Amino acid sequence: MSPAVRAGRARAQLTLKEPPASVGARxxxxxxRLNLQFNPSTLSLSKSTEWRRTPSRTAAESALPEFVGSGPRRLSLDVFLDATARHDDSVEQAVDTLMKAxxxxxxxxxxxxxxxxWxxxxxxxARTTSFDGVLSSLSVSYTLFDVDGKPLRATCSLSIEEASVDPPGQNPTSGSRTARSTHTVVAGDxxxxxxxxEYGDATAWRAIAEANGIDDPMALAPGTELVVPGARDAWDEEDA
Structure with a gap:
């Protein structure tokens, strides 16, 4: 593989975010953020459904199952860490990041x-393997050590269980008043x-300022994450 192709290869990453402050919030x-040194060789994605059957004494065959609900997606992967090429370094910093989850x-x-x-x-x-979730399990195996016992290689096996759910009334036709998203500020924003x-109306900026406690709309630092209220919330702010 040519250097140009290798340079353009997408790198996998794990992002840890502050959990929602309330049910249904983002x-x-x-x-x-942990940028993985090596892309995973295997991703395991699973999803379950739950069915209920009511036994019948007189039925010749089993009763028809009744659909109860759909379980969350679960993503399992191994993260390989290697610090042998870096002097005075260890894989423990990356492990500590995962432990924070x-x-x-x-x-x-x-x-x-x-x-x-989250x-x-x-x-x-990739879309099917990218979703907001919580770390349901984590195990770390150290496989190589420096002369002073410092871990230099590790394999971290982890499972992420889907946690994102649509708040009540969040289907496309619900007209919910609480839909929100986030936006990371870049230079020039x-x-x-x-x-x-977001709204097709530049004068609705006050709704975003109110949602984020911004006093000076001109002082936006690149990298800041903003909460963006749903359109109907924005109009309510404007009408208030």
């Missing part, structure tokens, strides 16, 4: 609603420009 800002965040503890971060695996244009993109 996850908050980014806590940590297993404990409540300080912000959630402050709200007295302990919750671990996790999202992303790899290029402004609230008016964002409002134009």
């Amino acid at each position: 996850p908050g800002g980014t806590i940590a 297993c404990v409540p965040t300080p912000a959630s503890l402050g709200r007295k609603k302990p919750a671990s971060p 996790v999202r695996f992303e790899w290029g244009s 402004s609230l008016a420009l964002l409002a134009w993109r």
Whole structure:
């Protein structure tokens, strides 16, 4: 494979985000991001359904099953870490990042609603394996050590269970008033420009400012994650 092809290869990454502050809300800002050194060789995706049967004494065959519900998607993968090519380094920093996904965040503890971060695996244009979830299991196997016992290689096996759900009334025709999204600020962004993109009305920027507690709409730092209210919420803010 040529260097040009290798340079353009999509790299997988794991993103840890602040858990939602309330039921049905979107996850908050980014806590940590782990760019994987090596793309996974295998991804295991599973989904379950639940059925209920009512036994019948007189039925010659089993009763027809009744659909109860659909279970969450579960993504399982192995993350390989290697620090042998870097001096005075260890794989423990990356392992610590993954471990953060297993404990409540300080912000959630402050709200007295302990919750671990939400996790999202992303790899290029893949869609079926990219969803908001929580880390349901994590195991780490250290396979190589420096002379002082410092871990240099590790394989982390993890499972991400889907946690994203549509709030009540969030189908395309529901007209929900609480639909929200997020936007990461880039150079040249402004609230008016964002409002134009989202609502087709640049004057609706005040709704975005209100949702994010912004006093100075001109002071937007690149990399900041903004909560963008749904269109109907924006109109309510304008009419208030």
